Amino acid sequence: MSLSKNVQQILNATISSLTTVIPLQTKILAPSLTVQPYEQKELSVLIGLVGDIKGRVILDTTPDIVNTIGQAMFGMTIEGEMIESFTGELGNMVVGNLCTTLEKEDLHLDISPPTVMTGTAKISGFRQAFKLPVQMEDGAIMHILLTIDKDK
Template identity: 75%
Template sequence: MSTSKYVQMILNGTITSLTTVIPVKLDVLPPTLTVQPYMQKELSVLIGLVGGIKGRLIIDTSQQGIDTIGQAMFGMSIEGEMIESFTGELGNMVAGNLCTILEKDGLHLDISPPTVMAGETKFFGFTQAFKLPVRLEDGTMLHVLLTMDEPA
């Protein structure tokens, strides 16, 4: 299967996963290409993907974005140490759901444990990434990055 077909499958699966996992209205904007370094401003989670392809799924957001999602899921604010913990768990839920979706299409993937990054961070180590901007109902943005190293 071509790399562009994998990218299309994963981006479509990511959109489906986000709308399944996150219980707020989402406005998914058109994907764009981005090159390194990618600058994270506040908070993100990185999940490694291995199997049919090798790459990374990064969900970049803010504390406000995490709080909006947490309020919708649990009816309470996500504060203090729970911010980083819930960010990692959100990454696990989205990536795990993505793997289930892609398995139905014949693409087997496994995921790594989440790596949560807080503060201003630059991401290197990829040639190009597909960035999927997603606006939450309160206007807060999530940016989902998909980096692909190589077809397996």
């Protein structure tokens, strides 16, 4: 299967996963290619992908967005150390769900444990990267970054 078809499948499964996992109205904005290095500003979770594609999914977000999602899911404020913990779990839920969706389309992927990053960080070392902006109900934007290392 071609790389472009696989990338399209992953982006579509990401959109499906976001709408399944996040119990809020979101608006998926147009994806775009992004260049190295990608700079995350506040808070993100990185989950590696291996299998038919090798790369990473990064949810680049903010503590406010994570708290809003947590409140919608659990009815309570997510703050302090729980922000980072829940960010990792949110990444697991989104990327795990997208892998389950892709399995039905014969695209086989496994994921790594989540790596939560805080503060400013530059991410490089990928062949291609696609940025998918997700607008939350309050207008805040979370970016989903899909990096591709190589075909397998």
